[in-house]
Amino acid sequence: MTDITEAPLRPDLALIRDWIPEGASVLDLGCGDGHLLANLRDTRQVRGYGLEIDQDNIARCIERGVNVIEQDIDEGLGNIANGRFDYVLMTQALQAVQRPDKVVAEMLRVGREAIVTFPNFGHWRVRSYLFFKGRMPVSRRLPHQWYDTPNIHLCTVQDFDTHCRKSGYKVLDRLVLNNDHASGLGTRLWPNVFGEIAIYRVSY
Numbered sequence: 096m097t098d099i100t101e102a103p104l105r106p107d108l109a110l111i112r113d114w115i116p117e118g119a120s121v122l123d124l125g126c127g128d129g130h131l132l133a134n135l136r137d138t139r140q141v142r143g144y145g146l147e148i149d150q151d152n153i154a155r156c157i158e159r160g161v162n163v164i165e166q167d168i169d170e171g172l173g174n175i176a177n178g179r180f181d182y183v184l185m186t187q188a189l190q191a192v193q194r195p196d197k198v199v200a201e202m203l204r205v206g207r208e209a210i211v212t213f214p215n216f217g218h219w220r221v222r223s224y225l226f227f228k229g230r231m232p233v234s235r236r237l238p239h240q241w242y243d244t245p246n247i248h249l250c251t252v253q254d255f256d257t258h259c260r261k262s263g264y265k266v267l268d269r270l271v272l273n274n275d276h277a278s279g280l281g282t283r284l285w286p287n288v289f290g291e292i293a294i295y296r297v298s299y
Contacts, residue, residue, distance in 0.1 A: 104134055107292060108186065111210055114268060114296055115139055119181040122146070122206060124168050124198070125188040129156035136161070169193045172201045180206040189213040191245045196258065199297075208267065208298045215271070217251030217287040245272035252287040259297055268296040277284060 104112065108131045115121065117139050118205050123132050126145025135141035146166045147153050156163035166174075166248070168185075169192055183206030189195045202209035214237055215221075221237070233240065237249075250258075252271055259266050271282045273292030281289035 101130065101133065101137075104131065106133045107212055107272070107294060108134075110270060110276070110294060111184065111186065111212070112139065112209060115141060115182055118142075120179070122175070122180045124183065124185040124202070125191075126152070126156065126161070126163065128152045129159045129161035129163060130185070131186070132156075132161045133159040140172050145166070149238065168198060171197075172205050175205045177204055178207065182206055182208050182210060185208045186210075186212045187214070191288070193247070193249065195248050195250075196262075199258075199264075203264070203299055209297055210294070210296050212292060213255070214292045215252050215287065215290045215293050216249040217253060218291050219288050220291075222288075252290055252293050255293065255295065259295075264297045264299065266295060266297055268294075270294040 100254045111131070112135060115135060119139070119141050121132065121135060121141050121143040123143060123145040126132055126147050129145055130146050132143045135143055143162065145156055145163045146159055146168060147156065147163055148165060148167050153163050153165055157183040168188070185198070185202065189198070189211050191291065199209060199211065206209050220234060256266070270278065270293070271286035272278055272292045272294070273282055273289065276292065
């Protein structure tokens, strides 16, 4: 453990932390600067590894004492054995990988459960942006222009629910939140319209 003074977790990451029991083994795909893994280590005594390709993020993981492997998620997880981890995480990266369906399948091959988060492209602001302006939406959750966005496979809550059902995945938990990471009447009754952030915990 290092002497780095850690900022509080983002609200969505704090919600994910609450799903992970003490002592679990965790793989974080696209782990960024390792903030979540460091927090899980310090608060849940989790044994974790992160996969990351950005050199600055890798350096930050090392500063935090986080186990990190330089690896591109799009190249697969063939170097990881079946059932190696209790939980495999991927936060706000599902929409940026080449084949999200294959990545989720690999997550459930190497882990007992998978936790994924993504922006909901079915949110009413996105729909209205497309309808009234006739342009790809730009927002706090989708801040890029169409030509420089890392997001290549945007989906909706309904899309992901359908994919889980067709793939035989069990949805163990689902949180659909607004931009303030809160759940209200609208996100509970009409998650595909009023939800901006989706957080899923799935298994076979």
